[in-house]
Amino acid sequence: MSEPGTPAEVERQLGEEIDSVGRVWSRTIELGRRGFTISVLIFVLLIMQLLPWAEGRAGWETLAGHAGGVPQLFAATSTGIGVFVGAVALVSRRWWIAWCAALGGWFASVDGLLAIWSQQSAHASGAVGGGPGIGMIVAWIATIVLATMWMRTAFSRA
Template identity: 35%
Template sequence: MFAMSRPADDGSEAYRSEIEAAERKVAGEIQPGARAMVVAILVFVLLVSLILPHTGGARGVDVLMGDNKALSVGIALPSRIFVWLALVFGVGFSMLALLTRRWVLAWLALAGSALSSAVGLLAVWSRQTAAHGHPGPGIGLLLGWFAVILLTFHWARVVWTRTAVQLAAEEQRRAASAKNQARTLLEDVDRREENS
């Protein structure tokens, strides 16, 4: 039996693998551009909403911690969940995504902000329909909810916007993959024999 040997590496394979690694890196990054400033401002507004009155005399921080001040005004579970989601996803993942520019973190910030927007609606509604004698939604709750809605919009735009470099790299990878799949086994053997 004859052992088939691989042709000597002429450097093109190493060059190709470097290009593919660079393409994968570019595909995993986001380029928020001017939206980065908008997202940073919205994160700051969201942080400010935590020190403003959430409802009655309870600030967002009081709701976050679930202390006696929050319990005295009848804070319900949706308000506490909203504040935690807004803090974790609206502030935490948004800042991580801006700093690292990773597409996965931006996607998590988008998904968490969208969930937080829906829970924020429930939190506002629960404050508007609170039992008699309990205060309605405060400026902190409303400001935080609007900030999370705007964060969701801007993260959606960032996540689904692909740069021209990313689109060209994806198209080139698809074409190379289609070309490799169309090759037959005999063509591979012929090409190896020519290179040796």
């Protein structure tokens, strides 16, 4: 064993420190300007909860289940994945959480497409749906852009 303060001991400690920094760096992502864009998109998703989504109800009411199952699923996935998982990924900068946000964002995008389609389709009575509200449409577009941003971020570490 080397004595403390000897060149061999200092070299060993420096090697351990470099290895630990390398392990931390390999698990994190660097967001740069993309991080600001992602945070703005998350904010847009939050604001869209106040605008009409389906059947004249606001996004938060749709999330609570007052406007049908498919719009509620989109409200839950866009809020859960787009806002909460996205915020955790922004704060933690963990690579695997960025992947969760990317893949979950694409899932939420498909939910959004189905939610918009469900509002334009004929219901059981044969009457055409009332159409999607502006909040649902903008939330769907924001979800697609957010999923794209997270996918680019996740692939930047691959």
